[in-house]
Amino acid sequence: MSVNKTQDYYRYQPIDLMTEYTICESLSSLNSPYMAALKNPRSYGSIVGKRLQEEDILRGGCRICEVGGGYGSLMKGLLEEYSSSVDKVFMTDLSMFLLKKQRETLKRWGSKVTFINGDIAEIVHLFAGMDVIIFNEMMGDLDTWRIADGKNLPREIEAFVGRYELEIPTEGSFNFNYGALKVVEALCKVGTKAFIAEHSSDPVIPGTMEYLGKGLASGGFPREIRLKGHSEFTIRFSHLVTVARALGRNITTGSLIDLVGVADTNKMRFIFLSRASATDEQEIIYELLDHIREYRWLIIK
Numbered sequence: 001m002s003v004n005k006t007q008d009y010y011r012y013q014p015i016d017l018m019t020e021y022t023i024c025e026s027l028s029s030l031n032s033p034y035m036a037a038l039k040n041p042r043s044y045g046s047i048v049g050k051r052l053q054e055e056d057i058l059r060g061g062c063r064i065c066e067v068g069g070g071y072g073s074l075m076k077g078l079l080e081e082y083s084s085s086v087d088k089v090f091m092t093d094l095s096m097f098l099l100k101k102q103r104e105t106l107k108r109w110g111s112k113v114t115f116i117n118g119d120i121a122e123i124v125h126l127f128a129g130m131d132v133i134i135f136n137e138m139m140g141d142l143d144t145w146r147i148a149d150g151k152n153l154p155r156e157i158e159a160f161v162g163r164y165e166l167e168i169p170t171e172g173s174f175n176f177n178y179g180a181l182k183v184v185e186a187l188c189k190v191g192t193k194a195f196i197a198e199h200s201s202d203p204v205i206p207g208t209m210e211y212l213g214k215g216l217a218s219g220g221f222p223r224e225i226r227l228k229g230h231s232e233f234t235i236r237f238s239h240l241v242t243v244a245r246a247l248g249r250n251i252t253t254g255s256l257i258d259l260v261g262v263a264d265t266n267k268m269r270f271i272f273l274s275r276a277s278a279t280d281e282q283e284i285i286y287e288l289l290d291h292i293r294e295y296r297w298l299i300i301k
């Protein structure tokens, strides 16, 4: 058994998010070529803000914490549209390098935004007073345990799995998002709401775009994604949901395809099914569709 950890990578390396493909960066501005795939082009931050407003989480005087905000693009998009409803923002990150980038991106909002350097696994309980904590594409970086045999669980995992009656394989090896589950458990216990988006090991495909499920593994356990200098893992959302519900919280969840509003057109279907790449636009759309179909979002209230 081993544990995948990314703390040293984020603490000590100058991070280049362009070597990873994040949906947030791809849809960070209306000038992005990826906007060609959306019904109503809007920045990702504005999309998340709108959803939080519809859930009655983002409203006057709102206090938001964003964990692992990368270059600050999500929060920039959110504040560009909703800053009048936001009282305070706390950008929390393990990487001093990325906090510096976030400070530059968000400088226009001055003292509304505070920057905190820390490991969320150790400090999540300190955000009990927030209206919402945003975790965008960062849960997969938290500790993931590679379990060698489902019949022989480490005692700590056995206790956690038993407490929430989590479904796991009864034999053979699998990966377990223990770091993400502990963070969700902690925020549910202190009563904080959360928005989470990440690659999932149990994706959901919108009924009208079933073709996007072609060749996509679903219902599985977390998969390792090897990246420059570190690995991250897909998240088993059904486990997060089970823990949140067991702690008395309400949840809504869905596909990022629906959240961002990928255009449900024959052109999209053609590009995806034929892997069309005759033009730059087709190539970009194919890349986005192939990537986004694995993503889910979850709101815990």
Ligand SMILES: C[S@@+](CC[C@H](N)C(=O)[O-])C[C@H]1O[C@@H](n2cnc3c(N)ncnc32)[C@H](O)[C@@H]1O
Pocket (backbone or CB within 6 Å): 006, 007, 010, 017, 020, 022, 023, 024, 025, 067, 068, 069, 070, 071, 092, 093, 094, 095, 098, 118, 119, 120, 121, 136, 137, 138, 141, 142
């Ligand atoms: C893959 S990047 C995602 C960046 C951005 N949210 C996006 O969607 O483009 C992961 C982010 O989480 C931060 N991070 C990773 N582990 C963390 C931890 N344990 N505590 C706080 N921040 C962490 C990284 O420094 C980085 O900002």
